[in-house]
Amino acid sequence: MATEDDVRKAALALPGVTERPSWGQPAWFAKTLMARIWEPGVLTVKTEEREALAGTEPETYFWTPHHERSPQLVLVRLDRIDDKLLEELLQDSYRLAGGEPKQQPGNH
Numbered sequence: 001m002a003t004e005d006d007v008r009k010a011a012l013a014l015p016g017v018t019e020r021p022s023w024g025q026p027a028w029f030a031k032t033l034m035a036r037i038w039e040p041g042v043l044t045v046k047t048e049e050r051e052a053l054a055g056t057e058p059e060t061y062f063w064t065p066h067h068e069r070s071p072q073l074v075l076v077r078l079d080r081i082d083d084k085l086l087e088e089l090l091q092d093s094y095r096l097a098g099g100e101p102k103q104q105p106g107n108h
Contacts, residue, residue: 004026017094025038042076045073050073059077061074072096
């Protein structure tokens with residue numbers, strides 16, 4: 001089970017990510033919004049797999065009418081994912097938000 005503190009720690013570990021409020025909730029930004037607490041226990045992230053995620057695990061992944069016009073945004077119930085999955089979701093969202101990819105050894 002992931003928590004808001006886990007989100008904060010994982011998001012801020014990514015290069016260049018900053019935290020600031022968005023709509024009164026904690027949010028994390030790369031070049032653009034990467035993740036935001038939607039409501040207690042629910043995180044908004046960017047993904048290219050929203051339909052697939054919500055289709056296979058609708059208890060975990062969903063969206064509201066507010067998100068209809070933003071097909072990359074999905075809501076995630078934090079109590080239904082572990083830290084490893086949280087980190088994967090944040091890394092994908094980071095990339096979509098314009099974050100720099102991790103340097104591979106020897107690719108400088």
